Amino acid sequence: MDTSSKHDHLIANESDVTPYVLKAMEDTTDPRLRQIMAAMVRHLHAFFIEVRPTEQEYEAGLQFLNDIGKATNAAHNEAVLFCDVIGLSTLVDLINNDGMQGETMSALLGPFYRGSAPDCAPGESMARNDTVGEPLLMSGRVLDTAGQPIAGARLDVWQADPKGLYENQDPDQPDYNLRAVYTTDGAGRYHLHTIRPAGYPVPTHTSPTGPLLAAQNRSPMRPAHIHFIVSAPAHKTLITQIFVDTKAAMLDDVVFGAKEQIAVALQTSELPLPGFPAVEPPFMTCQYDFVLKPGTPNFPLPPISGKAA
Numbered sequence: 279m280d281t282s283s284k285h286d287h288l289i290a291n292e293s294d295v296t297p298y299v300l301k302a303m304e305d306t307t308d309p310r311l312r313q314i315m316a317a318m319v320r321h322l323h324a325f326f327i328e329v330r331p332t333e334q335e336y337e338a339g340l341q342f343l344n345d346i347g348k349a350t351n352a353a354h355n356e357a358v359l360f361c362d363v364i365g366l367s368t369l370v371d372l373i374n375n376d377g378m379q380g381e382t383m384s385a386l387l388g389p390f391y392r393g394s395a396p397d398c399a400p401g402e403s404m405a406r407n408d409t410v411g412e413p414l415l416m417s418g419r420v421l422d423t424a425g426q427p428i429a430g431a432r433l434d435v436w437q438a439d440p441k442g443l444y445e446n447q448d449p450d451q452p453d454y455n456l457r458a459v460y461t462t463d464g465a466g467r468y469h470l471h472t473i474r475p476a477g478y479p480v481p482t483h484t485s486p487t488g489p490l491l492a493a494q495n496r497s498p499m500r501p502a503h504i505h506f507i508v509s510a511p512a513h514k515t516l517i518t519q520i521f522v523d524t525k526a527a528m529l530d531d532v533v534f535g536a537k538e539q540i541a542v543a544l545q546t547s548e549l550p551l552p553g554f555p556a557v558e559p560p561f562m563t564c565q566y567d568f569v570l571k572p573g574t575p576n577f578p579l580p581p582i583s584g585k586a587a
């Protein structure tokens with residue numbers, strides 16, 4: 279036997295495998311990679327020892343992973359969708375964003391952020407055609423945790439249309455429909471002009487996530503919401519969603535993203551609204567102030583880049 283090996287015996291039974299693999303990986307140079315891979319091997323091996331998969335089940339599991347890759351393209355990200363419906367995205371979100379400094383609670387990014395949305399002037403509509411829907415005027419301020427307004431903060435906004443489709447899912451919508459970047463004025467105020475979002479089902483036509491939800495007898499519905507990435511120099515970038523739906527719809531959010539602190543009630547207004555001189559009443563309104571905590575801005579990688587080829 280080669281005496282330079284770190285192993286002094288060959289694997290003989292099930293309980294030899296985990297320590298043997300951990301030893302094989304122990305010279306990993308990057309300490310964080312070493313920690314992550316060791317924990318992954320310990321937990322995954324323990325999971326398999328608990329579940330005791332048959333060989334056919336193991337093959338099906340590998341096929342499941344391959345299908346995630348095959349279903350992913352420029353307009354669809356199955357890995358994000360799968361991690362969202364098993365609660366992993368919300369768990370990672372809360373591990374990194376606990377709201378304890380008074381900052382706005384965050385919510386998962388989801389699979390439909392594209393990046394590079396066009397700038398909109400205050401009050402300008404982010405509907406890029408005459409998308410039918412109830413006008414919604416949302417306004418408020420971006421503040422720091424001391425309550426001071428942040429001028430020049432950017433609000434990257436996206437939402438589904440009233441049919442429940444994002445523009446990248448729908449050939450009938452113009453490019454970048456219902457996607458925009460608004461910038462706060464000198465007093466930290468923003469004026470967002472959109473249409474009222476509807477709740478919608480997450481995509482269920484792609485495998486493996488669609489068949490998994492069906493097998494679990496789960497509703498694919500998300501409560502109505504608008505996505506935001508709010509950013510400013512020297513502040514941690516806030517990824518969140520503002521919910522405009524019933525408590526019942528939020529309780530059953532298929533991706534576990536809804537939270538009390540980021541739910542708002544809509545009002546109907548019959549009067550013109552300052553900040554939106556070009557919009558005729560009646561319309562829906564809501565007010566929301568976003569609070570950013572100190573930190574380093576860090577934008578997420580867009581899960582998609584556009585429409586399917």
Ligand code: BEZ
Binds near residue numbers: 359390500
């Ligand atoms: C979304 O809110 O856009 C979303 C989140 C998770 C899965 C699917 C869609």
Ligand code: FE
Binds near residue numbers: 437505
């Ligand atoms: Fe969404």
